[in-house]
Amino acid sequence: MSFYDFERIERKWQEKWKTKNNFHGEDFSEKQKYYMLVMFPYPSGKLHMGHVRNYSIGDVIARFKRMQGYNVLHPIGFDAFGLPAENAAIKHGIPPKEWTINNMAEMEEQLKRLGFSYDWDREVKTCMPEYYKWTQWMFLQMYKNGLAYKKKSFVNWCPSCETVLANEQVVNGECERCGTKVGKKNLEQWYFKITDYAERLLNDIEKLKGWPEKVKIMQENWIGKSTGAVIDFAIEGREEKIKVFTTRPDTVFGVTYIVLAPEHPLVTQISKGTEYEQQVNDFVYKMQFVNEVDRTSADLEKEGVFTGAYAINPANGERVPILTANYVLLDYGTGAVMAVPAHDERDFEFAKKYNLPIRVVINPEGSELDPESMISAYTDDGIMCNSGQFNGMNNRKAYNKIIDYLKEKGVGDYKVNYRLRDWLISRQRYWGAPIPIVYCEKCGEVPVPEEQLPVMLPEDVVFTGKGESPLTTSETFMNTTCPKCGAKATREKDTMDTFVCSSWYFLRYTDANNDEKPFDFEKAKYWMDVDQYVGGVEHAILHLLYSRFFTKALYDFNISPVDEPFRNLLTQGMVLKDGAKMSKSKGNIVSPEEIISQYGADTARLFIMFAAPPERDLEWSDQGVEGCFRFLNRVWRLVDELAPKCRDAKQIDINTLTKDDKEMRRILHSVVKKVTEDINDRFNFNTAISATMELVNALYQYKEKDNAKIEIIAEALEKLILILAPFVPHITEELWEMMGKTGSVHEQMWPNYDIEALKQDEIEIVVQVNGKLRGKVLVPAEANQDEVLSIVKNDEKIKQILEEKQIIKEIVVPGKLVNLVVK
């Protein structure tokens, strides 16, 4: 008798896997490819349970597909640039590179101890020059194709850290690092023109059949397409016009005022010299200090002031006042709104507050609205009025006619607007890929030629956490010569957003060690697209949308062979403890290392796959882990006891099987069937594991029977080990060896099930009377409906129930149920 020494076993097999590298994805193999991708981690120092869950799911799928005969690509790497490394430098004086490299080494160690079957030869680390050289190359392709540009704009600014922040680093209007309220600053920054792809990114969501509905809807909302018109309003006494975007051009005759965003450049111009100049300036000044969260919140009290200027409504020539108000945003549409209080809730609320006129231009069919008594805007359809030649028309019909009319007059046009903004990729940070641009005294902005890449990150920088990008402290970096003319030049001081690095890493995996190109087109063509992507839902917008954009852009440049990167997406749920997300502040963290040392990686993996289906949140349970450990011990003892006898088991002779033998085989083969389907069709790993537990329970029963046959046991143990292999890769290798088998269990074919073995001689039929369960009968498997009914009616118990009752209806569900409706 031996005991389940998980520590020895896991070490032993991890050693063997390391030397053999049997998890290699083979380029251009004849076998069908399967690209199994998990979201690569940020090297924060240690893996957390969320990682373990993510990667366990990925590994089970990868191992399962391998056993099914696929040529599997299952890579891993690190999203290694980012702010925490710089914080460590500021706080502890450790260079970001050193900090990151140490963390990556530690996390690699952890990944290996969990037994994940990665193709380590393809490991990618985005902070290494071998990688970021190509990130810079990507930037140049974007630049060459007009998709990278510089513009001055209002960006998030943390006054305490003195740096620009990405939207994702602004949490509830506060800087995630220091908690300071984030303001706005007008800065010149680099952008990628993702808005050029808005329509395709939206339309192609349709292609993403294997994505969760939720993620698709989130992307749709993020892109935020709306159709309508732009209409030009002339300003009285000025040359400039105010362009407004509206989704309701049909209400243009109802405009009673115009509103500009406080940041709109025209605001100060048109109020200049009027008696309202001071109040406008005060208002604009005040608005600068309202953070974006409050500013865009629907509960914000609407405020505004008159600018002193008037606009002319091009539809009816009417003179309407121009106001500026906090409810209009500069960066949506044109930053100006035509206000129709009668038919827009926000305009209505504002007009009521400031006593602005309300004019009805659409009446509900069969009634007339009275502006005086209205308590809310009328936003539904109806019949046009007060609208000149459009009166009497249905507003839907008038919609296009009005745009056509304005277009003819040269004061309007059809317009599609998106909420999606261009992607700000500049970061005033050190630990990122430098933007490969040089500023020459003579030539101006010059891209670094491809053959001069990478633009290396310098190491002689000073980290203060204050001021500009730390890169400016490196003179060797900043001072350079112009690649065009050789004159004195300085380098771009900003680095790229780390989301740029992660927007193409899945392509790099297909050819990770290429030092001539980011990746070979043919290799990418062989492997792409990703068959299954697994990761947290927190990336639903940013990473997944950026990656889709990158893939489409690269496709257009003939660099990527596909225009959508991820065929199927699985968003795994969070790992919770005591009903809450694990966090330091709550003190409810369970560390993977603790679990591995106490129970082993196999138990950790098994529990995490068993406790909940993958998309759902998972409640951590120490007792649940204990239960999985017990199960593995149960399997161990079973094989330990029986494997020696199985070695000389003979072939199963179908003709000599007893009822018990047949039942054992029926359970075995139905479990193999269920596990196969649960993994393959539904990713229901939890039910796959519970079926395997049932098989083990059945084997414990069967082996105690006097007439138990060792060949039946041998067949069952062999298949049991095989179906467990993707979940618990170490113990199954050991058990496979104990069974006297040669070769790795992970190189075996996934077991088949025998349809013959699933067949039963007798089937249990549920008997209902008036829909209520009243008994069960055994019927021969081949019995027809009449035979089943007669067996049912002759059953003693049923007979009693049916006494003095009249059967009105008989329902027979073959192989399952009989329902007798009686009176």
Add this chain to the structure above:
RNA sequence: GCGGGCGUGGCGGAAUUGGCAGACGCGCUAGACUUAGGAUCUAGUGCCCAGUGCGUGGGGGUUCAAGUCCCUCCGCCCGCACCA
């Protein structure tokens, strides 16, 4: 406010196409083995007033049959939120 998801024993969860509600695991109860057990094995375990009873958040409906379909209400979670 809008959009999405969820609600099943003491707990995590199962029920795939409308067909035995509660698989499997945890916990609990009893027994066996034992110097001992927090190891292992065996049996039991939705609820109750214990029967032709009740039961999948509440109420209503469709159906021979509803956790599953329809209507309605309630609660929780997530995303978006003055987007003109």
